Amino acid sequence: MAFRLPVVSDPEIPEGAEVSASGRLPRWLKRPIPRSNSNHMTAGLLDELKLETVCDNAKCPNRMECYSQQTATFMILGAVCTRPCGFCAVHRGRPPELPESDEPERLAEAAARLGLKHVVITSVTRDDLPDGxxxxxxxxxxxxxxxxxxxxxxxxxxxxxxxxxxARVIEARPDVFNHNMETVPRLYRRIRGPKSDYAWTLQMMLDVKKYDSSVRTKSGLMLGLGEERAELIDALADLREHDVDFLTLGQYLQPGEKYLPVVRYVPPEEFDELGEIARGMGFKKVASGPFVRSSYHARDMAETAV
Structure with missing residues (x-):
């Protein structure tokens, strides 16, 4: 049995969007807890070097799996974000400090001690800094x-x-440049906040290739926020038209009561179908599944792309 959330009367959420009446996660979103001392080792190293991760701050469901495999997505520029996105658990407010000058060296030390071959670096949004x-x-x-x-x-x-x-970021010549679209145009500002701009996001992906054509571009969307299938397909087409190479599709999970509710839990078979559609559009590599996140198994995606 299922029921419609009270929010479905919102004109931005389609009729018929449903979640479980019990409020419990569907069976495909339940997974065993990894048993590994490496989980504690990774957490201890990050604590020792005073480094933040999106794994912890965004309450990622893959945190224990990634830590147990001695990997993490580093989050630079502090732990306070200047954007009030309705889906993200990262603390928002006015950041109390300027960037820490020794953070790049501490991050590199952690990557070396973990033996990482592919390092993913993300950040909070810092609209308070002149260059972000x-x-x-x-x-x-x-x-x-x-x-x-x-x-x-x-x-x-x-x-x-x-x-x-x-241009400054691309000057460093990262192998992959990732910026998440997150959702479809109709829901864009509701999900990502008033400063977000769908057209700007798309143009930015094209500009990366203008600055350095060797950099692979990547973007991702969360599903289950009220998007309709046709507009999702249109959004994927927009990404391909702007020469995006890699795509991730994952299930949105509400990190707490004050965040946007889940409108629908998308079943694994639908993720598989959407992945095939995306590959047919020409994305070089696609990861599509309930637990997929933008940096989940990022090394595999980067290495196995044609």
Missing amino acids: GADHFYRCVVAVRERTGATTEVLTPDFVHCKPSL
């Missing part, structure tokens, strides 16, 4: 490459209306 933190991204990518020789992937904010910031 772009130069700090540059320094982190360079530090990791010089220390470890690992490939690098950046998952950046939108640097809205500040193209020089994007």
